[in-house]
Amino acid sequence: MIYFFLGSVFNIIIFGYLTNRGYRNNKILESGSDQYKMKNKKIVLIVATVGSFLTPFMVSSLNIALPDIQAEYAADAVLLSWVVTSFLLANAILLVPIGKVADIYGHIRIYRLGIIIFTLVSFASMFAPTIQFLLFLRVLQGIGCSMIFTTGIPILTSAFSPQERGKVLGFNVSAVYIGLSLGPFLGGIFTHAFGWRSIFLIVALIGIIDCFLVFSLLQPEHTKINNKKIDIIGSIIYALTLFAIVYGSSLLPQVIGIILMLCGIPGFILFVKRQLTVSNPVFEIRLFRNNRVFAFSNTAALINYAATNAVTFLLSLYLQYIKGLTPQQAGTILIIQPIIMAVLSPYTGRLSDRLEPAKLSSLGMFFSALGLFILTFLGGNTSNVFIYCALVVLGLGFSFFSAPNTNAIMSSVEKSNYGLASATVATMRVLGQMMSMAVATVIISLLIGKNQITPEYYPLFLKSIHISFMIFTVLCAVGIFFSYSRGKVHLENN
Numbered sequence: 001m002i003y004f005f006l007g008s009v010f011n012i013i014i015f016g017y018l019t020n021r022g023y024r025n026n027k028i029l030e031s032g033s034d035q036y037k038m039k040n041k042k043i044v045l046i047v048a049t050v051g052s053f054l055t056p057f058m059v060s061s062l063n064i065a066l067p068d069i070q071a072e073y074a075a076d077a078v079l080l081s082w083v084v085t086s087f088l089l090a091n092a093i094l095l096v097p098i099g100k101v102a103d104i105y106g107h108i109r110i111y112r113l114g115i116i117i118f119t120l121v122s123f124a125s126m127f128a129p130t131i132q133f134l135l136f137l138r139v140l141q142g143i144g145c146s147m148i149f150t151t152g153i154p155i156l157t158s159a160f161s162p163q164e165r166g167k168v169l170g171f172n173v174s175a176v177y178i179g180l181s182l183g184p185f186l187g188g189i190f191t192h193a194f195g196w197r198s199i200f201l202i203v204a205l206i207g208i209i210d211c212f213l214v215f216s217l218l219q220p221e222h223t224k225i226n227n228k229k230i231d232i233i234g235s236i237i238y239a240l241t242l243f244a245i246v247y248g249s250s251l252l253p254q255v256i257g258i259i260l261m262l263c264g265i266p267g268f269i270l271f272v273k274r275q276l277t278v279s280n281p282v283f284e285i286r287l288f289r290n291n292r293v294f295a296f297s298n299t300a301a302l303i304n305y306a307a308t309n310a311v312t313f314l315l316s317l318y319l320q321y322i323k324g325l326t327p328q329q330a331g332t333i334l335i336i337q338p339i340i341m342a343v344l345s346p347y348t349g350r351l352s353d354r355l356e357p358a359k360l361s362s363l364g365m366f367f368s369a370l371g372l373f374i375l376t377f378l379g380g381n382t383s384n385v386f387i388y389c390a391l392v393v394l395g396l397g398f399s400f401f402s403a404p405n406t407n408a409i410m411s412s413v414e415k416s417n418y419g420l421a422s423a424t425v426a427t428m429r430v431l432g433q434m435m436s437m438a439v440a441t442v443i444i445s446l447l448i449g450k451n452q453i454t455p456e457y458y459p460l461f462l463k464s465i466h467i468s469f470m471i472f473t474v475l476c477a478v479g480i481f482f483s484y485s486r487g488k489v490h491l492e493n494n
Helices: 002-025 041-073 077-105 107-125 131-159 162-194 198-217 232-251 255-277 285-290 292-308 310-322 327-334 336-351 357-375 384-411 415-448 455-484
Strands: none
Touching (some): 041 077, 041 131, 041 162, 041 198, 041 310, 041 327, 077 107, 077 131, 077 232, 077 415, 107 131, 107 198, 131 162, 131 415, 162 198, 162 327, 162 384, 255 285, 285 292, 292 357, 292 415, 292 455, 310 327, 310 357, 310 384, 310 455, 327 336, 327 384, 336 357, 336 384, 357 384, 357 455, 384 455
């Protein structure tokens, strides 16, 4: 994990230096009547949605390929989980610092850099000779993805009026779910026919298309460079704290794992205290304290992703190991949930422009809890129809939660805080995804250890699935409270 540590800290320092120095060395550009001068809103929507499609497509398709990756590298179950976790952790560490940089230099400029990094690293991942080098490249992919995800929503919300916000966010969320839908299906087909490395080729080709769109059709916004700085020390504390907690969880039940996780507690306290006292906080803690809608909506997002992200990871392994399906067959089953999300999200997004987002999101959280509870009854001979029903319920949950909740977050802040709100949304998502993978990883490591998932360990693996889904069900039940108690969002005033 030394590659991850050095890469993340290096990028934090570089971004911070550029930000702290840049405002003195760059010419001030006069902004137009609004934040952006976009000639064609459709171009903005296409660029943002293609970027939103890329990451979930890669993650979901790679989940299908995990058994093949494990077989080629002879990796244990815990190391295999880091193929997913390393990407999420690098993404989480840099989301907020990059959000600060984007607010200063312009969201489109940072988006351009992110899509270039993401595309080049995806191409290089096809040739990874060892799993350790693949993990290093996954960290770099996470860095590029953080630039894409931090800037996509501000670009959309600045280009479209408040009355269209829910609709375009719905399309954006739908792109995420289309990526989740096609990922298992195409990932299974390409893994079966050409091997798991072909997945990175697909991602690189899509990245090239988005590079062409953003560089040829979208002009960078005029940004007034000011005296904003980034809190480098706070960013490093944030990075070290997340690294200690997540890496420590992967080492459980070893003593070093417990020590690392305990070190994360004072690190988190130190980070919060610093953000409340410095004049240029990297994470605006005060907004959580003074804005109930913003705070509770982000908490609900964190809980929802923490409870649901590991579903695809666990089910892909379950379908291939326990049920004996091929990657293509497993992908065909897992496509059900994201298809429902892709179809319904634009509708629920538009609905949240008229109805209170809290009610829609709470209904979504309830469906998510119900779907997770159904999955606690998985067994060695569970029928595919049972799994279909659980995935349909989970798809309804995601559809009613995600777009309305994002709409509530973006509608609860002023335009000047769009970048901050977007970075916070993305951070809650990635932190939740990371927590979800950490829970699954810890439970698997406690029951199976660092052994490969072979037939003799199938009963223990099933037990890991049951415990994980029960914990996730309880989390979603708690999330209903935060979702429903956030208060009203007066969309007409934004």
